[in-house]
Amino acid sequence: MSAVIPYHRVNVLTGIKSARLIEDAQEYADLIKKARRPLLVLGPLLLKWSLDGKLLIEYALEIAKAANIPTCATAQVRAKMAELGIKPDSFYDVVEIINALKDPNWRGVRKEGNHDLVLFFGIRSDLGEQGLSVLKHFAPHLKTMTLCKFYFPNANYSLPNFRKDEQWKAFLESLIDNLKKGE
Amino acid sequence: MAEVKEMTRKLEEIHKKIKAEIPWEPVGPTPMPEIPDLRNWDMRLLKTYAPFYAPFCDLCCFCTYGKCDLTETRRGACGIDIATQQARWVLLSCLMGCSAHAAHGGHILEFLIERYGPDKKIDLGGSINIEAPHIRTVVGLKPETLGDLVIAIEYVFKEITHLLDSTAMGQEGSYLDYESKALHAGMLDHVGMEVADIAQIVGFNYPTSVADTPLIDLGWAAVDKSKPVILFVGHNPATSTVVIDYLRENNLYDQVEVCGVCCTALETSRYSDRAKVVGPFSRQLFFIRSGIADVIMTDEQCIRTDMPIEASKAGSSLIATLDKAMYGLEDASEMDTEDIVRQMVEDKKHFAILDPRKAAEVAAKVAIVIAPQRRKEWLTEGEAKELATKCNVCGMCEQVCPNLFNIGAGIAEVAKGNFDLIREQFNLCVGCGKCEAECPRKIPIFKIMQIAASKESWKVRAGRGPIMDTEIRTVGAPITLGTIPGVVAIVGCSNFPDIRDIAEMVDEFAKRKYIVVVSGCSAMVAGMWKDADGKTVYEKYPPAFDMGGVVNVGSCVANSHITGAAIKIANIFAALPLRGNYEVMADYVLNRVGAVGVAWGAYSQKAASIATGCNRLGIPVILGPHSSKYRRLYLSRKEEDDWRVMDARKREIVDTGEPSPEHLAYVCETKEKAMVMIPKLCIRKNDTPQGRAIKLNHYISLHKKYMGGGLPEDIHLFVRRDPDIPLVYKKEVRAYLQEIGWKPKEPVGLPTLIGTYPSKVSVDAVIH
Ligand code: SF4
Ligand code: SF4
Ligand code: SF4
Numbered sequence A: 001m002s003a004v005i006p007y008h009r010v011n012v013l014t015g016i017k018s019a020r021l022i023e024d025a026q027e028y029a030d031l032i033k034k035a036r037r038p039l040l041v042l043g044p045l046l047l048k049w050s051l052d053g054k055l056l057i058e059y060a061l062e063i064a065k066a067a068n069i070p071t072c073a074t075a076q077v078r079a080k081m082a083e084l085g086i087k088p089d090s091f092y093d094v095v096e097i098i099n100a101l102k103d104p105n106w107r108g109v110r111k112e113g114n115h116d117l118v119l120f121f122g123i124r125s126d127l128g129e130q131g132l133s134v135l136k137h138f139a140p141h142l143k144t145m146t147l148c149k150f151y152f153p154n155a156n157y158s159l160p161n162f163r164k165d166e167q168w169k170a171f172l173e174s175l176i177d178n179l180k181k182g183e
Numbered sequence B: 001m002a003e004v005k006e007m008t009r010k011l012e013e014i015h016k017k018i019k020a021e022i023p024w025e026p027v028g029p030t031p032m033p034e035i036p037d038l039r040n041w042d043m044r045l046l047k048t049y050a051p052f053y054a055p056f057c058d059l060c061c062f063c064t065y066g067k068c069d070l071t072e073t074r075r076g077a078c079g080i081d082i083a084t085q086q087a088r089w090v091l092l093s094c095l096m097g098c099s100a101h102a103a104h105g106g107h108i109l110e111f112l113i114e115r116y117g118p119d120k121k122i123d124l125g126g127s128i129n130i131e132a133p134h135i136r137t138v139v140g141l142k143p144e145t146l147g148d149l150v151i152a153i154e155y156v157f158k159e160i161t162h163l164l165d166s167t168a169m170g171q172e173g174s175y176l177d178y179e180s181k182a183l184h185a186g187m188l189d190h191v192g193m194e195v196a197d198i199a200q201i202v203g204f205n206y207p208t209s210v211a212d213t214p215l216i217d218l219g220w221a222a223v224d225k226s227k228p229v230i231l232f233v234g235h236n237p238a239t240s241t242v243v244i245d246y247l248r249e250n251n252l253y254d255q256v257e258v259c260g261v262c263c264t265a266l267e268t269s270r271y272s273d274r275a276k277v278v279g280p281f282s283r284q285l286f287f288i289r290s291g292i293a294d295v296i297m298t299d300e301q302c303i304r305t306d307m308p309i310e311a312s313k314a315g316s317s318l319i320a321t322l323d324k325a326m327y328g329l330e331d332a333s334e335m336d337t338e339d340i341v342r343q344m345v346e347d348k349k350h351f352a353i354l355d356p357r358k359a360a361e362v363a364a365k366v367a368i369v370i371a372p373q374r375r376k377e378w379l380t381e382g383e384a385k386e387l388a389t390k391c392n393v394c395g396m397c398e399q400v401c402p403n404l405f406n407i408g409a410g411i412a413e414v415a416k417g418n419f420d421l422i423r424e425q426f427n428l429c430v431g432c433g434k435c436e437a438e439c440p441r442k443i444p445i446f447k448i449m450q451i452a453a454s455k456e457s458w459k460v461r462a463g464r465g466p467i468m469d470t471e472i473r474t475v476g477a478p479i480t481l482g483t484i485p486g487v488v489a490i491v492g493c494s495n496f497p498d499i500r501d502i503a504e505m506v507d508e509f510a511k512r513k514y515i516v517v518v519s520g521c522s523a524m525v526a527g528m529w530k531d532a533d534g535k536t537v538y539e540k541y542p543p544a545f546d547m548g549g550v551v552n553v554g555s556c557v558a559n560s561h562i563t564g565a566a567i568k569i570a571n572i573f574a575a576l577p578l579r580g581n582y583e584v585m586a587d588y589v590l591n592r593v594g595a596v597g598v599a600w601g602a603y604s605q606k607a608a609s610i611a612t613g614c615n616r617l618g619i620p621v622i623l624g625p626h627s628s629k630y631r632r633l634y635l636s637r638k639e640e641d642d643w644r645v646m647d648a649r650k651r652e653i654v655d656t657g658e659p660s661p662e663h664l665a666y667v668c669e670t671k672e673k674a675m676v677m678i679p680k681l682c683i684r685k686n687d688t689p690q691g692r693a694i695k696l697n698h699y700i701s702l703h704k705k706y707m708g709g710g711l712p713e714d715i716h717l718f719v720r721r722d723p724d725i726p727l728v729y730k731k732e733v734r735a736y737l738q739e740i741g742w743k744p745k746e747p748v749g750l751p752t753l754i755g756t757y758p759s760k761v762s763v764d765a766v767i768h
Helices: A025-035 A058-068 A079-084 A094-101 A125-138 A165-181 B003-015 B039-048 B080-114 B132-140 B146-165 B173-206 B237-249 B263-271 B281-290 B306-314 B339-346 B357-375 B380-389 B396-400 B407-415 B420-426 B432-438 B446-447 B469-481 B500-511 B520-526 B556-573 B583-590 B605-616 B625-630 B671-683 B691-709 B727-741
Strands: A040-041 A071-073 A117-121 A145-148 B052-053 B215-218 B229-234 B257-261 B276-279 B295-298 B317-320 B460-462 B485-489 B514-518 B552-554 B596-600 B621-623 B633-634 B644-647 B652-655 B665-667
Touching: A025 A117, A025 B514, A040 A058, A040 A094, A040 B665, A058 A071, A058 A117, A058 A165, A058 B215, A071 A079, A071 B605, A079 B691, A094 A125, A094 B052, A094 B633, A094 B665, A117 A125, A125 A145, A125 B052, A125 B080, A125 B625, B039 B052, B039 B173, B039 B583, B039 B605, B052 B080, B052 B173, B080 B132, B080 B146, B080 B237, B080 B556, B080 B633, B132 B146, B132 B173, B132 B556, B132 B583, B146 B173, B173 B263, B173 B556, B173 B605, B229 B237, B229 B263, B229 B281, B229 B357, B237 B257, B237 B357, B257 B281, B263 B276, B263 B552, B276 B281, B276 B520, B276 B583, B276 B652, B281 B306, B281 B446, B295 B306, B295 B357, B306 B317, B317 B357, B339 B357, B339 B446, B380 B407, B380 B446, B380 B691, B396 B407, B396 B432, B396 B596, B407 B420, B407 B446, B407 B460, B407 B691, B420 B446, B432 B446, B460 B520, B469 B556, B469 B691, B485 B500, B485 B556, B500 B514, B500 B520, B514 B520, B514 B556, B520 B552, B520 B556, B552 B556, B556 B583, B556 B596, B556 B605, B596 B605, B596 B671, B605 B621, B605 B665, B621 B671, B625 B633, B625 B665, B633 B665, B671 B691, B691 B727
Parallel strands: A040 A071, A040 A117, A117 A145, B215 B276, B229 B257, B229 B295, B257 B276, B295 B317, B485 B514, B485 B596, B514 B552, B596 B621, B621 B665
Antiparallel strands: B052 B633, B215 B460, B644 B652
8 A cells, every 4th residue: 555644744654554544434334333342532622623513522422322432531521521411431541541452451441351443533643643653563452543534654544634624524424324323 | 709899999989989088978879870770769660650652663773784664563683672662762862861961061061160170169059058969869979169060970971871882783672671771861861950050050150049030031022123132042051151241341231132042041041130031942943033133142952953044044143152063164263253253244154153252252243233234123914914815725834733733724814814813823833934844835934923923021030040958948848748739840842732831830830839840941931921910920929949939940951950859858858868879869759759840842852851860760740742752651550550668667568559659751632631630740658638638639629620520530549548638528529439439548657669679778768
């Protein structure tokens, strides 16, 4: 596969193992459904970014609900969730959750065993990319996936750099629909 | 047998160097420690605070076997794995940082010894007797003269060589050992910084033994551009102080404006309170491109490497004054002064001039001649709008922005005559200039941003150097008991996610009666905010090292005084001997001094080594999001890790289950999260119930403020018995503790790690 350059150039990959770029929401949904113990890590950009006036945190929570994925609220995400009347399944900051995920014997947020697929959404891309690097190298027992509108080379599965927000919005909506179909 | 003899000779050698015969304190177990000497302490720390590696690059290109791909479990041709390669990078970063400060110290010492001779006495004023806590602790020497400081710096130089050697291809093969070496480099850094700052204080007569140092004018608007302007950039005041001397001696100081960016600015304002502080590193390129400086004088560290190009573009003259950065310029140190001036004025040539007297004279003369010929006006809003119209919102600038924001959107708004967004964005901008270089339409983004650059000026308190022994006597007890909830050191460089975060943090913790200490770029930025009454944090809070005080220690090298204050608490307040006794000092600080460093905008290798030095001494450090690119953190996992300590009074090992401090090097993504981590990382096992209740009060209330109500879910780990619960939250916390089945536990009388790992130090050594 020819190299995809991440949107933010500070994240350009110096290495050979890079994420599979996926644009098809159906394929993303299938990967999520196939996972036995997925986890959705929610970052603070979800409180800042919106698509047509709808905050990204709402998309994230719909994804979590549609596929029954436990959530991990990082930074101040929990404040917004409290406002929305939703309790996250766990609270760790981003480096803490990654540190826990690294350990194959960690019991996971539902105490059912470590997660096999971790979705990251709303973490600033440089920190996110560094976190994904930790898992790429030191957590062979799990796969990572990103939902932000940029390409993350260090993930296992990543969205492309969406040129337009509408494309991203269409993807997220289709993903939610596809996940719901599986219920 | 041979081994023992060798050791004895070596020890004898060390004793000679540190003048062991002068019995100010007995010599402890590790004077002038070498790589293995504190390794057990490091390994004990690393057991609880395991290195957490985020590879920034999957490859290694250090030798001709490479490039080697180290992805996942692969090893390089030399056998190294990805974790060890990260640790090697960390050590290299720490060595770069440590070398920068040590070489700075070495240069200043040489300069001052040339001027005053090696016997010049070290006198830091009536309130400072423990003049050099790091040198006393690490080296084992009580420095009395500038010449004694040479002994300390030579020890640092020697250790750096050994450490650097270990990074060569085919050497160290364990990430833990590389970390131990990085911790060693960090510790040496604080010695090097201390040497540099003590020399400066003594040699340049900086304020010392005083808290209320002058308030210095800060900001672009503080600079009087109607005068010839000389700008200092960097960290080393050898030349800037000589420039001021020259101006004074020649009655020119009224006619010439002297200002600085980055630490030389702070240094120069300690020498003369008329010198202006322009701002942090992140404002360097902006200010240079504004063309306000007639002459730019660079010295070392945190100076832009394209300075000759930028100076020429702005029509400023450049003098490189130190060998660290000569930019390929002709060395004019031996040339005739008038000839240099002529070439600089007529031919617009830049020079390296390593003789400070000559550089000073040239700078003054050139500035006075060229200033009247140069136009120095800020851009008007109308002009900015005009320049912005070419923007077609292509987004190229956003893609290269290291702070990940879309300056193009701000430019597009300017084109519409709306300046709100760009004013907002100016607070996020780290001033790298990458956006403008990338813009296909050649839009002068920096120039346009001048509109946003506040025309306001502020105040920063001049750096005051070491914390006074008298202050340590007052605060020693309340800090170790916990009734002063903590010492928060907001320090370091300007790679901030948002520049406004710093003043907000300072204000939040000073208001809550923490002791807030600042240094370097963070000290400047702390001043760039005013409350409703128009006061900066320096005018709002007292300058004392006491509860609710805001203390600017000075430049980067003054960071050694912050860690030095922690050592002084152990030595002065707890009366533990410090000479060659690093492990005992560090153990005391880790378990009993509630201090935390916040390097929110750390970018440099120097920040990496300073932070790592704090870590070896038992001080946790919180870093901003960019710092994940340093590749390594030290994190615990609170539920799983080993929180056993020795109760030195009872002589038994106690499993406290209390993660205090929880991490040693930690990255937060947002200011909000940092606001909650700061009080948590000030908790120590030594806190009295009253102290603990005060600390938990802040932890809970900041958690409620920034995390949307509710209790921190780990609060139970920090409540030992009911009296630890703050009064205001009694009901809520009790209910929560009951719900989760919490059980009370005895506080530890005298917590220490000594006795829980193999060490030459005995438990007796920690009892005072
Ligand atoms: S130092 Fe080792 S890993 Fe690096 S290029 Fe050489 S052989 Fe490869
Ligand atoms: S790169 Fe230039 S043209 Fe493109 S958005 Fe940025 S400022 Fe506008
Ligand atoms: S100068 Fe400022 S806006 Fe431009 S790329 Fe650098 S940080 Fe971003």
